[in-house]
Amino acid sequence: MFENSIILLDWIGIVVFTITGALVASRNQMDVIGFILLGTVTGIGGGTIRDLILDAHPVLWLDRPQYLVVCVAVSIGVFFTAHLVTSRYRLILWLDALGLALFATAGAEKAASLGEAPIVAITMGVITACFGGIIRDVLGKEDSIIFSHEIYVTAAVVSAASYISFSALGLSRELAVGLALAAGFGLRAGALAFGWSLPRYKPRAPDT
């Protein structure tokens, strides 16, 4: 089942993003079907958009229907265990950080393996990493995490660009993947732990 590292990254990323979607469902006090819907959309949404744009058919969950089984099972599991978590919001943020690095790396690797240009591969990594969470937040009426004050999209860019750079430098795929994951997750973890952020736009003229 785990033929290569892209698929392994996809598996872990899908599980952690599904958990974040189901936790958002718990914050909205949905029923179990709502958990499954929001968990599954978050888990496979980014990868689906990636595969559609890359014309990489069948898209991931048509190619491997077991992804859907896992999304459903994980969502149901969260429905019965979410009350055990002290702070569901913090857990969402940390799992999302892990999924972000995983999907950014996996998305860039998939696009590069299909021969896309480096800037396209980096963009596909960012899309894969960010769009599941964007859909989750729009549907769950959360303030969108991608526009949080702390570094977020930047960490996806760093993971994707690291993978592309390290591959171009001739590193083995496993090493490039490992370093890319560490760079993106480390940056986002620092942002969560220490509030790291980039300078924000400040209007200097009266804002109209």
Added chain:
Amino acid sequence: MFENSIILLDWIGIVVFTITGALVASRNQMDVIGFILLGTVTGIGGGTIRDLILDAHPVLWLDRPQYLVVCVAVSIGVFFTAHLVTSRYRLILWLDALGLALFATAGAEKAASLGEAPIVAITMGVITACFGGIIRDVLGKEDSIIFSHEIYVTAAVVSAASYISFSALGLSRELAVGLALAAGFGLRAGALAFGWSLPRYKPRAPDT
């Protein structure tokens, strides 16, 4: 034009969903072009996403441009007649219930006819049934119907899973379609009439 039952389901589903989209436009006091936009997006949005993910090109309204003509005509008709309805919101709910069962069945049937696995076919039914309404509610700033307290997405799952199950049991396509429609619409109708709902997630620890 009505070569087979999938296409007939698509036609009726498109008409009723277009009406719900145009009625949401009326609640936002839009102009006639706004009616056409919101009606058409709601009518063909779910089927378009289904066909994109299934890689079933040309997508429905490129294959049959007459779908667009019908969406435009129905939306214009609603623009001039919506004031005749006593409660537009109740009418939206009931037409949406009918469209939900129709599109869930049609989506599952189309995916199954393309050889997809049962869980994929059921998921495609749910996507076809729910995404037109999701887009309508996001654009029209309505509270999303898919997260209403009464049973909603569950009815789409029931229609889609019924079709797949009855087909697997060897029932004729017409019978399987009829039973699937009745099961999903009946469940959603009961939810609307009697307030049926599933147990919702209740935090047992302090919610954070």
Added chain:
Amino acid sequence: MFENSIILLDWIGIVVFTITGALVASRNQMDVIGFILLGTVTGIGGGTIRDLILDAHPVLWLDRPQYLVVCVAVSIGVFFTAHLVTSRYRLILWLDALGLALFATAGAEKAASLGEAPIVAITMGVITACFGGIIRDVLGKEDSIIFSHEIYVTAAVVSAASYISFSALGLSRELAVGLALAAGFGLRAGALAFGWSLPRYKPRAPDT
């Protein structure tokens, strides 16, 4: 690089829509990565959806990665210059008007060149023109411009329908494009300058 007029329209449309997305980022006081994300999504979102539905792979920015380079560069440029603008909101509206006419014409032309029916080509023009802005406004939490009281979607319909009509009448492609641009931009400009609008739906019965 500018092999033909469709591509030229795409280029200018992408630049002006990217600026509007980046200006919305400035109104939300994002960091530079937020500018790039919102600028790029707005600049290439409509064309990406167009190409996915038309099954015209590779989609525009996979075919021409330099589009991405331009989106990134323009977004960064806006990050450092947006404070020079007196009224960023008015600038957004006027650039959006220009992009609207450009993308409506380009979308209709591309669909027609692929042999789609006239009503499909007009619809593709409207999708190309409107969906970048729709995504921008949903992500940036702006009131969606497509439902503004002044004429908006109608101008996209006029540009797209004009191009299809003038082509059918045998005008040269350049002339048809020029007239279509002038018609759509002129209509939207009039709406912005003079508040032109279509009659809106007014409930005559008590609204429920």
